[in-house]
Structure formats: C-alpha cells, structure tokens
Amino acid sequence: MSKQITSIQNPFIKQLAQLKDKSRERKKTGTFLIEGAREISLAVKGGYKLETVLYYPELFSEYQLSDLKAKIKTSSTEALINIIEISKEVYQKLAYRDTTEGVLAIAKSKTHHLNTLKFSTETPLILVAEAPEKPGNIGAILRTADAANVDAVIIANPKTDLYNPNIIRSSVGCIFTNQITTGNTTEIIQFLKSENIHIYAAILQESVAYHTQDFTKPTAIVVGTEATGLSNEWRTHATKNIIIPMQGEIDSMNVSVAAGILIFEAKRQRGFK
Template structure:
C-alpha cells in the first residue's frame, strides 16, 4: 500500500488545487470529500470515488491497517485505491478540524434538469444566484430535512462542490436531487411539467400561509441583498412574503426557505 509522508508530493499538491480552486474542480471533473459521514453519504448518492487518503492515526487510532478494513468502514467499492498519509499531510489538506482522517477524490456529476425525477405533485426549491457556499449548503440541508423532490440552483456564483458547500450541507449535497440551470431554462422546465412557481419577494406579495402548496409547487428564493430577478418574479403564479415583525425586512435565505418549505410540507401532511 502506498504511503505519502511529504506534503510536497505531486498528488497532495493536486489535491490542494482541487480543494482551493473552482477552476481546477471544473476542469478536472473531480473534487475532494472530507470526513467519514460525508464519504458514506456520497456513496449512498452513487458518487464514484477513485482514491481515498487515510491518516490511520486519526481514523482508526493506530498506525497499522488493512485497506479492506477502511473500504468496509467507509462503504467503498473494492477497486477504490486506499493511500496512507502522514498526519502532517492530512493536516495540510484538511479543510476543517475534527474530521475523521479520511479524504476522498470523487468524480463530479453533471447536475442537469433532465436528470431530475419528480413525483406526481413535486415540491421544489429554487435558489437564484446564491453567493455564499455556506448558504448553498444550508439550503441543501434544509431541503433534505423537508424531504422535498429537488433543488434547482439558478446561475450560482459558487460551484456545487466547493468544500464549504459540502461542509455546511453536512453531506446533503450528495443525497438531495439537485440541478443547476439558467432562469430561462428553469422557467421552461416548470411550465413543461405544470409546476406552479411561487416567488418569495417583497414586491406585490401575499402572505405565504394563504397559498395552496399541495399541488405541484416550486418555491423560489433569492439573495438577501438583491432578492429574485424580474425574470422569475414575472414567471411566478404568485409572489409570496413572510411577514416580519421587527426592524428588518428579510432573513437569511436558508431560514426563509425553511419557513416556506415546512409550511408546504405541513399542508401536505409532511409525508
């Protein structure tokens, strides 16, 4: 089994590029997954992992280990290459503290609208141009908690496999059906599937709890700074608003999405 002790090793330098640069992730079609739970969720989401770096002192509490043991613990395929690394190398690559001593190289998927499989009366979250990777992750975590059909990210600023998206989603980026599309393609997709669009916005809006979300529904949220684009607002069946009782007129986008989605789930009996 291969062992890497130098942080200057070519594979480790490549891993650093994947960790830090969206351009490299997009060009190579690869990204890194850090942590045992995240790797297991990626496997559950049918992501292919080619190599896994293991610091056995952290993962297993000892220096000696068999690759088969790691494959079983992380639910990896038999052909996944296991590479042992020193604690110095692992700490150089680790994006956050407290992970379990394993980092996987994974192949990115093409999250296209055509790959979404919807139920008869789907519930979809649309997030337009989320700026912060942490917000994308929080939205995906909310979508997982509400067990909705899909998330569509319209014109994102950050890529889906940014390490902070993975961290803040707690691995839900691998299990929530997700697509990335333009506003125009998203609107066309909703129309072709007879899905009603509700736009969370301040302009000409009605209270969200007066809506009927039991039919095929998509709820669109925008950034806290600029809100939703006119394109999505104009395409909406109804603009909706969460009444505010304080001095400000908006909440964090993931909090707003949670309020709206869980109202829709309440109306549907949460099933």
C-alpha cells in the same frame, strides 16, 4: 498493504491541494475532495464514484477503514479504488476542517443539468435558489432541503462551484443526499412551466402571505439573496408572489431561514408526506 505518502512535496498531493483550493481544477479534472467519514458514506450512498481514499491512521483506525471499505463494496460505487495511508503533515495540508477525522476521498463529479431531473411523484416539491453566493448559505439550504425531503433543489445562475469544500462541510454531506440541478433563470422557468409546476416566488412586490397558498399541487418555491432578492423575471412568471409577514424593523431574513419556513409550510400542508 496500502500505499503510503508522507511528503507534501509529492506531485499527487500537490495536485490534490489544488483540487481543494481551486474551482478551476475541480472543473478541469471532473473530481473533488470529500472530507469526513459521514460525508464519504453519504456520497457513496448517493451514487458518487470514488477514485481514492486517503487516511491518517492516528485519527482514522484500521477498524474504521474496514467499515468504510465495506460500505463502498456494498454500494453501487466501484469497489476497486486506491487506498493511501498519509502522514499527519499531508493530512493537514489537505484537510479543510478545524475538527479533523483523518479521512478524505477523491470523487468524480456529477452533471447537474435540468434534463437529469426525475420525479417519483406527480406532485413534486422543489426548492429553487437564485444566485446564492455564500457557501454557508448554500450548505444550509441543502440541509433544509434534506430535512424536508424535497424532490429537488435547483440552483439558478450559480455563483459558486457546488463542490466547494465549504459547501460540502456546511451541508454536512447533504449535497450528496439531494437531487440538485443548475441552470439560468429563463431555462428553469421554462422547465417548470413545461412540467406544469406552480411557481411561488418569495418576493416583496405584489405578494400575498405565504400561508394563504395551496402548496399541495406540484410546487416550486423560489428564494433569492438577501442583498438583491429575486430577479424581475420570477415576479412576472410566478403563479403567485409570496411573502413571509415580518413584525420587526427589518424586511428580510437569511435565505436559508426563509427557505425553511416556506418549505415546511408546504410539508405541513402535505401532511409531512
């Protein structure tokens, strides 16, 4: 029989509430909260180690719990994890979403250093996003990267904790399906050049139309924020600066939309391989 916790005053539950709300707590403990059966399953499939599963039986049935346990046991994730039944009050304290599923998990964070990147092809396709700040944009970028099955996503000069619950929510779990690394702009440029990866920076200055370029080679497509664009360092080190021709009154679009246009042009050129 699983352990039960019914009070939001329970010290463990108070700690988990901090884990949900505070980046500092996530970094200190090296753990984070995942909400939702699909997201938990994707994390398990992505090699994340779970420490605890918490479920509210009115929303998450014994059958669903058994199914989730089976997925955990057949993965590379450690099978011996804590299973805790929680009350409605506790679940509402910890849940982030308006639409609830009744299950959460505590998982161990991964390191996201550049030196962890591994490519299974000689012509990798990489999406680089410099200084994205809004969790919703980061989540949308990760969904695009998953849809295109890119080889890696690199976040330059990150402004937001990757395990922010809003990133997990808005990415619908794609934070677990992508190979993600972080670093500062200078070291990322050095890494890309050391790997002979061509850099295509989405920038207004000295640029050419994106569809005129050959993205079948080892390619990194780099996008910046709508507010400030890319830093000058990318412009000076890019193989080519590229632009999406626009026909309306404004000269920029949402970063995740721009990333989608550029990445799928690269996929089109590669025959969607």
